[in-house]
Amino acid sequence: MAKLLLNLRNVPDDEADDVRAMLDAARIDFYETPPSMWGISAGGIYVREDEDVAQAKRLMADYQAQRRVRVRAEHEAAVRDGTSETFWSVLRAEPLRVVLTVIAIVLLLGLMALPMALLGGFL
Structure with missing residues (x-):
């Protein structure tokens, strides 16, 4: 009977390609x-x-251990070089997306707090 080896949710294409190549090899x-x-x-x-x-x-397991080491090293190099993605770089590149995300977070927090406010008589 077949067994799931890798769920492809949030898996980058290069990782899935590497796993396919590893299984083929x-x-x-x-x-x-x-x-x-x-x-x-x-x-x-x-x-x-x-x-x-x-x-x-x-x-x-071997592949993931090697990938973890490689990706962490790449990330640390990007942080040292100043090329890693930060909140401010995303805000500069996509201000509308950031603003809409912040608005959505505030609305969701308000929606979650609304029953407590109504029950407590704060409004």
Whole structure:
């Protein structure tokens, strides 16, 4: 029976490509499910054979450890160089998105506080 190896929700394309290549190189039979039309399921990479699952998980753990080290080093280098994304760089690049996000947060907080205010008689 097939086992899920990697849920593709919030997985960058390069990571999914690396995992596919890793499974191909190890000659592990797998298949991929596409994301659903409405975004309920993000899709996934499944290992077909039960006897390959343990090897696939070992390979995946090794890959994730290597990727973690590489990505952290890249991020630290970007912070040192001043090229990493910060709140202020996003605000300069996309001010409308930031303002709309802040407005949405304030409205949601107000909506969450409204029942307490109504019950407590604060309004």
